[in-house]
Amino acid sequence: xxxxxxxxxxxxxxxxxxxxxxxxxxxxxxxxxxxxxxxCLGGIAGIYILLNADFLAAVQIxxxxxxxxxxxxxxxxxxxxxxxxxxxxxxxxxxxxLSGAFLVILLxxxxxxxxxxxxxxxxxxxxSIADALFSNYILPxxxxxxxxxxxxxxxxxxxxxx
Amino acid sequence: MIDFMPNLNHFLTLSAILFTIGLFGALTxxxxxxxxxxxxxxxxxINIALVAFANYTIVAISGHVFALFVITVAAAxxxxxxxxxxxxxxxxxxxxxxxxxxxxx
Numbered sequence: 001x002x003x004x005x006x007x008x009x010x011x012x013x014x015x016x017x018x019x020x021x022x023x024x025x026x027x028x029x030x031x032x033x034x035x036x037x038x039x040c041l042g043g044i045a046g047i048y049i050l051l052n053a054d055f056l057a058a059v060q061i062x063x064x065x066x067x068x069x070x071x072x073x074x075x076x077x078x079x080x081x082x083x084x085x086x087x088x089x090x091x092x093x094x095x096x097x098l099s100g101a102f103l104v105i106l107l108x109x110x111x112x113x114x115x116x117x118x119x120x121x122x123x124x125x126x127x128s129i130a131d132a133l134f135s136n137y138i139l140p141x142x143x144x145x146x147x148x149x150x151x152x153x154x155x156x157x158x159x160x161x162x
Numbered sequence: 163m164i165d166f167m168p169n170l171n172h173f174l175t176l177s178a179i180l181f182t183i184g185l186f187g188a189l190t191x192x193x194x195x196x197x198x199x200x201x202x203x204x205x206x207x208i209n210i211a212l213v214a215f216a217n218y219t220i221v222a223i224s225g226h227v228f229a230l231f232v233i234t235v236a237a238a239x240x241x242x243x244x245x246x247x248x249x250x251x252x253x254x255x256x257x258x259x260x261x262x263x264x265x266x267x
Contacts, residue, residue, distance in 0.1 A: 010168040014176050021180055021203050025187040030196055037199050044206050051173065051217040056209075056229055063233055068202065068240050075195055075244040079251045088190045089259070095189035099182045106178040110171055117170050117218045128223045129230070137227050144234045151238030155245035161252075 010050055017043035030086045031076055038069045055126040173214035180207030194250070194257040198243045205236045 020040035024033040041064040048057035133141050180203055187200030209229045216225025251257050 007167050010172065014172075017176065018179055018183070021183045024199055024203065025183065025191070025196070030193060033196060033199065037202065040203065041206065044210060047173070047176070047210055048213055050168075051213045053213045053217070053226055053229075056213060056226055056233075059230065059233060063237055064202075064206075068237060071240055071244055072195060072199060075198075075247055078248055079195070079257050086196055087192050087258075089192050092190050095186055098189065099186040102185060103178060103182040106181070107175065110174045110178060115170050115219065118220060120217045125223065125226055129226050132223045132227050133230075140231060144231055147238055148234060151241050155241040158242070159245035159248045 006050060009046065013043045013046045013050070017047070025086075028086050031073070033086055034069065034073050034076055037072070038065055041065055041069065052120055052122055052125060054124055055129055170214055170218040173218075174211055177207045177211035177214065180204070180210065183207075192259045194243075194247045194259065194262075197259075198240065198247070202236060202240070205232055208232060 017040050020036045020043065023036040024040065027033050027036065041060065045057045045060040045065070048054075048060055184200045184202075184204030184207060187203065188197050191197050191200060209232055212225040212229045212232070214225075216222060216229075247257055250262060254262060256262070
């Protein structure tokens with residue numbers, strides 16, 4: 001990414017994504033945290049556009065914001081106690097220490113590795129994703145459709161009134 | 163001194179921070195739906211890392227395909243997770259993790 005506008009967009013999106021992700025865990029009303037999750041996922045779609053992943057940005061908006069977020073809000077509506085339900089257990093301090101240590105390990109690995117980078121190509125990725133899906137990744141592609149079918153039937157069976 | 167122009171390390175750092183926030187939420191929250199949301203945040207952090215590697219290194223399109231599969235499995239996971247949450251709510255009348263302790267010895 002060479003342009004200054006791209007850099008400004010990255011910093012705005014990064015701050016918005018991390019802010020929304022923190023708010024998901026801190027607001028008391030879980031309906032609001034679902035809305036902040038939508039903001040977080042939308043920001044990630046913007047990050048995909050910055051990374052020249054146009055197809056994935058569209059998929060992110062369609063699947064995550066369109067389907068997953070609506071399904072989560074649906075689940076919130078079906079279970080009671082919306083207003084003061086985003087509560088924590090008493091493992092906050094150990095969990096903070098554990099995830100902080102994990103973040104330090106990850107950052108050490110990221111900044112300690114000499115990545116073999118090249119300058120990114122700016123051509124559209126949709127065609128090459130289709131080529132890869134129907135050549136090298138044909139078996140995982142077919143398997144993922146079976147996974148989805150199983151998940152849908154399983155969800156119907158589990159949620160059905162007995 | 164932080165480099166203003168974003169490069170691979172910036173995207174990987176964003177991904178690591180998102181994963182850590184999701185991990186913290188999954189470890190500390192008591193509401194099942196919020197735990198599901200935290201897992202979604204973790205998966206999205208991983209996806210950012212995959213797409214960033216696809217953009218900046220020579221492996222090219224594989225990262226995009228992997229991210230696509232992660233999104234597929236995440237959608238299946240949310241469907242199953244919510245069905246389980248609704249089933250638990252119907253039988254136990256709560257989705258608070260403290261009260262779902264039937265298997266706890």
